[in-house]
Structure formats: C-alpha cells, structure tokens
Amino acid sequence: MSAEKFDIHYVANLARIALTPEEEQRLGSQLGNILGYVEQLRAVDVSGVEPTSHAFPLVNVVRADVRQPGLETEEALRNAPLKANGLFMVPKIVE
Amino acid sequence: MPHRLNISELTARLARRETSAREAMQSCLDHIGRVDSAVKAFLSYDTADALAQADRADREIAEGRTHAEKPLLGVPIALKDVLCQQGQPLNCGSKILGNYRSPYDATVVVKLKEAGAIVFGRLNMDEFAMGSSTENSAFFTTRNPWDTDRIPGGSSGGSAAAVASNECLASLGSDTGGSIRQPAALCGCIGVKPTYGRVSRYGLVAFASSLDQIGSFTKTAADAALMTQIISGHDPRDSTSLNEPVPDYRAALGNDLRGLRLGVAKEFMVGGLDPEVRDSVDAAIRQLQSLGATVEEVSLPHSEHAVATYYIIATAEASANLARFDGVRYGARVAGSDPTEMYERTRGAGFGAEVKRRIILGTYVLSSGYYDAYYLRAQKVRTLIRNDFLKAFEKVDAIVSPTTPTAAFRLGEKTQDPLQMYLSDIFTISCNLAGISGLSMPCGFTKSPKLPIGLQLLGKPLGEPTLFHIAHAYEQATGWHLERAPLA
Numbered sequence: 331m332s333a334e335k336f337d338i339h340y341v342a343n344l345a346r347i348a349l350t351p352e353e354e355q356r357l358g359s360q361l362g363n364i365l366g367y368v369e370q371l372r373a374v375d376v377s378g379v380e381p382t383s384h385a386f387p388l389v390n391v392v393r394a395d396v397r398q399p400g401l402e403t404e405e406a407l408r409n410a411p412l413k414a415n416g417l418f419m420v421p422k423i424v425e
Numbered sequence: 426m427p428h429r430l431n432i433s434e435l436t437a438r439l440a441r442r443e444t445s446a447r448e449a450m451q452s453c454l455d456h457i458g459r460v461d462s463a464v465k466a467f468l469s470y471d472t473a474d475a476l477a478q479a480d481r482a483d484r485e486i487a488e489g490r491t492h493a494e495k496p497l498l499g500v501p502i503a504l505k506d507v508l509c510q511q512g513q514p515l516n517c518g519s520k521i522l523g524n525y526r527s528p529y530d531a532t533v534v535v536k537l538k539e540a541g542a543i544v545f546g547r548l549n550m551d552e553f554a555m556g557s558s559t560e561n562s563a564f565f566t567t568r569n570p571w572d573t574d575r576i577p578g579g580s581s582g583g584s585a586a587a588v589a590s591n592e593c594l595a596s597l598g599s600d601t602g603g604s605i606r607q608p609a610a611l612c613g614c615i616g617v618k619p620t621y622g623r624v625s626r627y628g629l630v631a632f633a634s635s636l637d638q639i640g641s642f643t644k645t646a647a648d649a650a651l652m653t654q655i656i657s658g659h660d661p662r663d664s665t666s667l668n669e670p671v672p673d674y675r676a677a678l679g680n681d682l683r684g685l686r687l688g689v690a691k692e693f694m695v696g697g698l699d700p701e702v703r704d705s706v707d708a709a710i711r712q713l714q715s716l717g718a719t720v721e722e723v724s725l726p727h728s729e730h731a732v733a734t735y736y737i738i739a740t741a742e743a744s745a746n747l748a749r750f751d752g753v754r755y756g757a758r759v760a761g762s763d764p765t766e767m768y769e770r771t772r773g774a775g776f777g778a779e780v781k782r783r784i785i786l787g788t789y790v791l792s793s794g795y796y797d798a799y800y801l802r803a804q805k806v807r808t809l810i811r812n813d814f815l816k817a818f819e820k821v822d823a824i825v826s827p828t829t830p831t832a833a834f835r836l837g838e839k840t841q842d843p844l845q846m847y848l849s850d851i852f853t854i855s856c857n858l859a860g861i862s863g864l865s866m867p868c869g870f871t872k873s874p875k876l877p878i879g880l881q882l883l884g885k886p887l888g889e890p891t892l893f894h895i896a897h898a899y900e901q902a903t904g905w906h907l908e909r910a911p912l913a
Contacts, residue, residue, distance in 0.1 A: 336789065338785065341785050341788050341789045341792065342781075342785055343769075344788050344792060345744060345772075345784050345785050345788040346748075346751070346765065346768040346769050346772055347769060347772045347773050347776065347781055347784060347785065348769040348770050348772070348773030348774075349773060349781070350773075353778070353781070356778075357778070357781060357782055357785065360782060360843055360844075361782060361785065361786055361789075363843075363844055364736065364782075364786060364843065364844055364847075365786075365789075367732075367733060367736075367844055368733040368736060368737055368799070368803075370730060370733050371730060371733050371734065371737075371799075371802050371803060371806055372798075372802075374727070374730060374802075374805075374806050374809070376802060376805035376806060376809070379805040379806075379808050379809060380805070380808055381801055381804030381805050381807070381808060382804055382805075382807040382808040382811055382858075383635060383804060384621075384635045384665065384860075385621045385622075385635070385811065385858075385859060385860020385861075385886070386621060386622055386665075386667065386860060386886070388622075388664065388665060388667075391664035391665075393661060401528055401529070405528045406528070406754075408526070408528060409523075409524075409525050409526065409528070409754070409755035409756070410754060410755065411523070411752060411753075411755070411756065411757070411758035412758065418753055418754055420753055420764055420767070421760070421761060421762060421763050421764055421766075421767055422763070423763070423764055
C-alpha cells in the first residue's frame with residue numbers, strides 16, 4: 331500500500347487517539363516513510379510458509395476450574411480515576 | 426563501598442559478616458545521591474522501604490539464614506518501571522498512568538524477594554518500552570555513565586545505566602527487540618534476554634506479548650547466571666511460560682571452550698558497522714577461538730527483513746495491548762462528553778509521540794483490507810527468520826555478532842528520524858522474532874571518547890547454559906567487564 335493512501339485521521343480514530351493537526355501532519359509523514367520501508371516484505375517469497383504467531387505455540391493451556399483468590403474490590407478500585415459504590419464511573423453511555 | 430561489588434562479592438562478604446545488608450543498601454543510596462543527578466537512571470526510589478528490607482535481611486543473616494538457601498539475601502536490585510512491585514509507583518515512563526501504584530508483585534519480583542533481594546527503585550525507560558535511547562521517556566532522558574552527552578540505549582536504559590554506574594548490584598529490564606541487550610552493550614554491562622517463555626511475564630506491562638521477555642543486567646557473567654536462575658521457571662499465571670525444568674546455570678560456567686562450535690552470521694558483519702566495533706568483535710572471535718571454540722560462517726538470509734517484520738508484528742500487538750489505557754480503570758483521565766471522546770482525549774494527552782506512532786501503525790496493519798498484506802505476511806516472514814536460526818543451530822552451538830552497529834550515539838542524534846532509531850536495533854531484533862536466547866557483554870571500547878562495545882551471543886531455544894559458559898570464559902580471559910565508567 332502506497333504511503334499517500336495512508337489516512338492518518340481515519341486510523342487515529344480507529345485507535346481512539348485524538349491528534350492535533352500538527353501531530354497528524356508530522357506522524358502522517360513519518361508513518362509514510364516507515365510504511366515505505368516495510369514494503370520490502372512484498373519481495374519475500376512466502377508461498378507455502380505458515381505464519382508464526384508465537385515462537386513456541388502452546389495450545390489449550392488450561393487450569394483446574396477452581397475458585398482462585400483475586401484482587402478485592404477495594405484494591406481493584408484503588409487506582410480508578412473516578413469511582414462510586416464499588417464501581418468505576420464513566421460518562422453516560424446511553425441516553 | 427559495597428555498591429562497587431558484584432553479587433558474588435557482596436554475598437561472600439555478607440556471609441562472613443564483613444558488611445551488612447543495611448550498609449550495602451545505604452552505600453547504593455549514598456552513591457545514587459552522588460551521581461544520579463548526572464546519570465538520571467532512577468525515576469523514584471523508596472528509601473524507607475529499601476532500608477526496612479535491608480534490616481529484615483540482616484535479621485535473617487543473624488538468625489543463620491545462608492546464601493545457599495536465599496542466594497540474593499541482602500542484595501540491592503532495582504526494577505525497570507515496567508514491572509509491578511506491590512505498593513510502589515509504576516508509570517512505564519509514561520504520563521498516562523498518572524499516580525498508579527501496583528496492587529501486586531510481578532512473578533519475577535516475588536522470586537527476587539523469595540531469594541532475599543532488596544528490591545527497590547523505579548528505573549527510567551522509553552515510554553512503554555518503545556525506543557532505543559530513553560529519549561522517549563515522558564520524564565527525562567537517562568545519560569550514559571561513560572559520557573553524559575550520550576544516550577544509555579533503550580528501552581531499558583535506566584536499568585543498564587544504574588548497574589554500569591554502580592547504583593545497584595543488578596537490575597531487571599525487558600527485551601522486546603533488543604531493549605536489554607542494546608543498552609547493556611552501550612553502557613558496558615551484561616544483559617540477558619532469556620528464551621521466550623523461560624521467565625514469567627506476569628506483572629510485566631505488555632508491549633508485544635509474543636516478543637516480550639524479562640531479563641537481568643549484571644556486572645559479571647556469573648551474576649547473570651544467578652539472576653537468570655532465580656527469575657526463570659514455569660508460572661501458572663503466564664500461560665506462555667514454558668513448563669521446562671530450569672537447569673543449574675552456574676554449573677555451566679567454565680573457562681574452557683573446547684568442543685564448542687560458534688557461528689558468525691555473514692549478514693551481521695556488513696556495511697554500516699562502525700570500524701572500531703568490527704575490530705573489537707573480530708578480536709573477540711579470535712579470543713573465543715584461542716579458548717578452544719571452533720568458528721564457522723553461518724547464514725541468516727532473512728535477517729535483512731527483521732526490522733520491517735518487527736515493526737509490523739510489534740506494533741500490531743502493541744495496538745491491542747495498549748487499548749487498556751483508556752482512562753476507565755486507572756491512570757490520568759481526560760474527561761469527555763461520552764466514553765469515546767474520553768478515550769480519545771485521554772490517549773491523545775497521555776501517550777507520547779512514539780507510542781502514538783506505533784499504536785497507529787499497529788492499528789493500520791491490522792485494519793480491514795490490510796491485514797493480509799502486512800500482518801499475515803510479516804508473520805510468515807517471521808517463520809522464515811526463525812527457520813534460518815534453527816537451521817544454523819544444527820551446525821553451531823551459538824552465534825556471535827556485534828550487539829549494535831555503533832557505540833552509544835549522542836542525545837538528540839536520531840530523534841528526528843524514527844526509522845534511523847529503529848535501525849539501531851538491527852542485530853538484536855531477530856532474536857525476539859525467533860524466540861531464542863541472547864546475551865550482550867562488553868568486548869572492548871572505542872578510543873575517543875571511550876565508550877563500551879558489546880558482543881552479542883545468540884543461543885538455541887533454552888540455550889542459556891551455553892551462553893553463560895561462553896560469557897564467563899570470555900570475561901575471565903579478557904577482563905573487559907572490570908572496566909568501570911567515570912561515574913561509577
């Protein structure tokens with residue numbers, strides 16, 4: 331994908347990051363360069379190659395279905411920016 | 426001056442009652458007071474807690490507890506600001522975590538404490554471990570103790586600089602693409618990136634989960650073996666940790682390399698390599714031969730694509746991992762009229778430029794329509810990179826290379842061009858993609874200014890004993906590790 335088709339405004343929105351116009355300009359051009367650099371991977375022959383997601387694929391790691399101790403509510407809320415009644419407070423989600 | 430000792434020396438003196446844990450801890454704190462305004466390795470440290478831990482260690486020693494039972498009893502060890510220590514601040518070098526304090530200990534911290542260590546201090550780093558110089562820290566840049574106009578490397582720059590300047594006896598860091606080995610090389614200490622899964626990541630703030638691994642910074646190879654011994658092992662709290670027994674790493678230390686086969690990757694001894702770095706690494710290879718190792722050329726043909734592969738895979742994983750920093754459950758929230766606006770403002774204000782750059786890149790390579798072209802293709806190239814190593818390891822026991830293409834660069838030298846900064850990790854990145862073991866150790870110095878040069882050893886999966894064996898034999902033969910920085 332060529333760099334000029336990279337829509338920084340759209341992708342920053344997907345990533346839920348508010349950018350200033352100056353940041354959009356600067357990050358957009360830097361990311362264009364980086365995307366240009368990673369283009370080299372197109373030249374690699376990967377036909378018939380399986381993808382690696384982990385160096386040592388461990389599948390279905392399970393534990394016994396037994397109750398484990400966890401963080402107490404008060405501890406879990408200790409770092410909350412806003413809390414009430416043992417809950418995290420957030421802006422209104424539905425009218 | 427116990428802060429100048431290595432772990433083996435300090436524990437021997439503690440055992441003989443020639444010094445106390447309190448004296449050792451106080452010596453480190455006094456030294457930090459003298460030099461850290463110049464080195465700037467520590468974000469913070471809790472003096473009262475550190476001394477209380479030291480007093481507990483002294484009581485245990487008085488009660489007859491030995492270092493055979495608790496190998497780190499009374500040894501001051503500091504942490505990169507990415508590892509949870511209960512009740513202590515954790516910021517990951519970022520503004521977005523606000524006044525966060527960890528509610529629990531990371532598994533490695535539990536293990537250090539069980540071994541008797543005094544765990545103290547938060548060491549500076551590039552924000553969320555994204556960087557190669559600590560210049561991406563939201564707080565300040567750590568300086569190289571050999572030359573304070575230069576960077577210490579990154580992202581675990583604080584961990585390397587603190588050990589190199591004798592502010593602590595050892596430290597822990599994390600390595601996703603070289604973040605332990607590169608700063609260890611640039612500051613002149615021993616840095617270990619264990620095999621993926623060897624050390625539990627529970628309580629390590631995740632950057633790229635398939636690449637991240639915790640490891641140590643020490644002053645000697647024997648100390649590296651000890652630290653790795655203590656932090657390794659299976660942990661039910663990390664489902665990617667390997668359920669394999671941990672061998673006795675210290676038993677692997679020897680002075681003789683006869684029978685060992687070493688590989689030199691022709692792709693790593695190429696253009697862009699500083700002549701002084703090349704000369705030091707060539708001399709180190711000859712030294713290893715004189716100790717009995719045989720050396721042959723190996724080929725890692727896909728390593729030229731490692732940086733590109735890494736910056737797709739690591740950023741993709743980071744974009745998912747860092748979604749949790751949304752201002753809901755912890756950290757510095759910026760209010761918004763609805764949750765989405767709150768997330769966007771919180772993340773816009775809380776993350777620095779490099780973190781934004783990587784999250785956005787990672788989001789892009791995973792987004793609809795681009796996934797196959799970028800992310801899936803990178804995962805396939807990752808397979809090829811890993812296969813290159815596995816093939817090379819059929820012929821050799823370890824691979825020797827420079828850790829970095831140059832010695833420490835100047836502050837500000839690469840901050841305007843992220844791609845140039847990324848390329849400073851060109852020799853370290855493929856190790857993480859392949860999931861193998863790696864280590865960096867001092868192998869000489871540049872002439873003027875005098876700056877450390879790092880030798881990288883890459884080992885098989887779970888090949889740590891071989892790395893410690895080589896590192897110990899080399900350091901005994903050369904003594905490079907004994908050279909101290911002007912600020913030490």
